[in-house]
Amino acid sequence: MVEETKYTEDNIRSLDWKEHIRMRPGMYIGKLGDGSSADDGIYILVKEVLDNSIDEYVMGAGKTIEISIQGTKVIVRDYGRGIPLGKVVDVVSKMNTGGKYDSKAFKKSVGLNGVGTKAVNALSSYFRVESSREGKSASAEFEKGELTNQEFLEETSRRKGTKVTFIPDESIFKNYKFRNEYVAKMLKNYVYLNPGLTIVFNGEKFYSEEGLKDLLSDSIHEEDRLFPIIHLKGNDIEVAITYNRSQYSEEYNSFVNGQHTTQGGTHQTAFREAIVKTIREFFGKNYEPSDIRKSIVSAISIKVMEPVFESQTKTKLGSTDMGGDLPTVRTYIVDFVKRQLDNYLHRNTETAEKLQRKILQAERERKDLSGIRKLARERAKKVSLHNKKLRDCRVHLGDVKKQRNLETTLFITEGDSASGSITKSRDVNTQAVFSLKGKPLNSFGLSKKIVYENEEFNLLQAALNIEDSIDDLRYNNIVIATDADVDGMHIRLLLITFFLQFFPELIKKGHLYILQTPLFRVRNKKETIYCYSEKEKQEAINKLTGKPEITRFKGLGEISPDEFKYFIGEDIRLDPVMLDKDTGIEELLTFYMGKNTSDRQEFIIDNLRFELDVIETE
Template identity: 70%
Template structure:
């Protein structure tokens, strides 16, 4: 046994602790392929401080630049007090937000945010402009490098520039779609704020109403968006054509992607208010089916379930205030009831949607019962699912890593199963090409055994609250059949569980196309360009292997591609691509537009013998 004495005890300073345990401060690390990866949390932590300045009435614009691995943020608030510039970004539990009078309803309350950004950056610069004096402090991995103070004519405010440390965030890349979504949420929640991002201006006049309009196809709305505002609360809601429920929830400007007490209270209050308005005891699932809602509340001293603040745990609005549940219920009870009385057309359209959901639910009740019984039996010994030990719903520091790989065929699933991390990685094996579910009703989810088992594996039948894996990764071969299976799976998710995709949980696994090696080194290449670079690097005719399918990759090799260096392509729905049109174009009947596209882009690849024959002829 090793000796355990006083010499075994070690005390880490603040930056060492953050760098050793970054997950405690920013959640998962990642490479930028998921919206909640660490590089976006770093940006958010700095932005939250600038937003808090705006909320306090200081500064109406923020400038942001993201250029490859460099991030710059400049606000025009009051500026960090000159004497505290270094301490604020390098001393844990130092900040201005412990005084609730200065920041009544702030997001960042723990005095950790910018310190984590500082410690996890190769370079970090903070500059405060305050009353014609500026102070600039530069750090490297949390270590102070320089500190300078001088006169200035610049407007008051704070500027922060940082470079995420690529030894921690390996092969990272900022995806502008995720950054833009974050920025849109900031302006939706802060009317009057202008954010200038990479030369583009972001501003919102109608708050959460604008948020829903940006995320919903107008033609799919069953009635105009109901938009309600009160003191410390704002709500927008409508019903669409999709299956399931979709929510956007916020606390003090923070996007709580995992919901929390406020979102649960919102779902409950909508049901209660609607039942009382129509004087009908409608089933809660019929009222909420296809609902799209957004809620933003302001809470004094909010309690979140983690430093990344993705789920609200607070039970009360403030130390002396009512419970979150009572506050939201009382507001909706009056505001939504008044709105429906004043807008009878909307009230009629809402009731028709509820009655339609009721008919659909009763129509599939028998099939659903049988399917759930079959799924329960299958779960005892489900050969399709090789589960992991931890799940997304667990309160564990690794729950964000939980991943379900959806594979095609036994050989691919066998390789992944043997090389996976059994704590956080599960495998679901398809027996072949799944059904094209485009245009079908929810009934098919229960009638099709494979879809039903997948739905149960994910635990999303009643919504995303019980989702068992944070990452759903489609792992198919990089050939025509593999691409087709991807499309069929995405069609299934987008048809019946679009919120799963919109919440950023679905992605595509990149696996290497080539292995280039000599006796000293092996390089895995994901493209023709990478292959050429590897050949150039190794020289002298290295051995080149072309992987035709995932089953050809040995388990020992596969472990390299699903570990810390795993490459994922997130499935992102852009505003420009309307979901209904997208599905119709790719997965509908043989549409004229698709036929025309295929004819115009048809490319015939000839082998060498064919080319020589044609030349000779």
């Protein structure tokens, strides 16, 4: 018989604002993470503070924002109007307090609900806000949301505006590290969406004059563009379109009220539909949507009154209306693209001809592949029931889009022993393992036909569910888990080549990682410390008393399943695979995987020497 649990007034408790945020941070900032992913919590904290400064610029106050990140400390300074001095404490520590509720002050703002800076405050071990206006200033300091100090100056020579300083709380964001590449990408998007705004980050200046046209110019090299960037602007809408000669997939950058909607939404769906509809009608041909959109690289930004997002982190638009007297989001976008893109193609016949040739080429390639695709799909379907390569998990990305805190991961491993260790120690709900048989094929310079002809690539593509687009990707994190020796490095390079060649958007959207595994285990009778570098090993030796035992791990296969669970669990360390902003994909692949060059040999020898020095040092 089950004993009844007592349920009385004593079981009911009310949390104050900061307690609730600290107990349930995911409700406010999405996942926590350690900074290895672009949507980790520490970047959301930066964004929440920045959004307020951006809104000042949008309202015509302050053309420059300065950001500094040194170690764990973040400083954001704007030259806007400054927070009203009597409300400095309330604005950062009282829920449902903010200027965004007054639609006259902020018409189409980014920060919407007066929660953002409160979340930053509550989740920071140190938080300081300072506002200067009309020759006076007020400041307040907090620790974990608790007010510790206040100051008011009747006279100040400081320029008007707001300065926020914070340090994310290490008890919540464990082992975190800011990666400047992710911050820089966020800041670039802000300047593309706000031409005329200058953002200075650690001394580097970001500025844009041509908005979304600059976004595409910076992300795709001129020689890779099929034709010059089509740039269309209207009231509350801006669009940029081109095609990438060396890319198979579709790529969209979508924004609402200055917010990067990384998961798309109603506006992105309407935009994709509008492109197909317009091009079909322009050429008078019923082309397949996939042939029209293959290799497209594009961006769309719209402004909506009181937008509805599907989460607090605002990564997917749910609104169907533009607001006010305007039509639906879909109608507004389809009408705009139909009118403006049609006009552009009529005026630019050379671009229209190149576009049509590209569509016909995509159609031919699709038909050429149709037979082999059918065979490959049947083969993948047959082996999926008893696929020895894939040890799947129970939950996938498509199942958990509404559960933002749940990460799903696919480890790509090489060799039975490493695969066995990860398989035995993984979380069967959210972590899957794909085992490679030796070194994968070098796919550099090969057509997509090889993805279907090569069984390993075909099964990997099927496991990820990315054949047509990454919209249905089954795992949020794709983690290459190989030894840190010469063979392991080569396998990493071959896998990265495969993804760059056929699915570069997986890398661009931050889904591909390298698993860090410890090089050393240092332990005494009381404690065990796993070390990922020579420096960490030395720190562990100094920390442990007596003469600790030191073990060097030469490969993943040497690490037992009991130990492996510590490296792929809560404290997992991942290195994101990122694209260099100054190098095109074609150029990158040619350097690493093309005909051997003395430059590449020199690069590999220099870098490998460093890796091996780290591994062999005891």
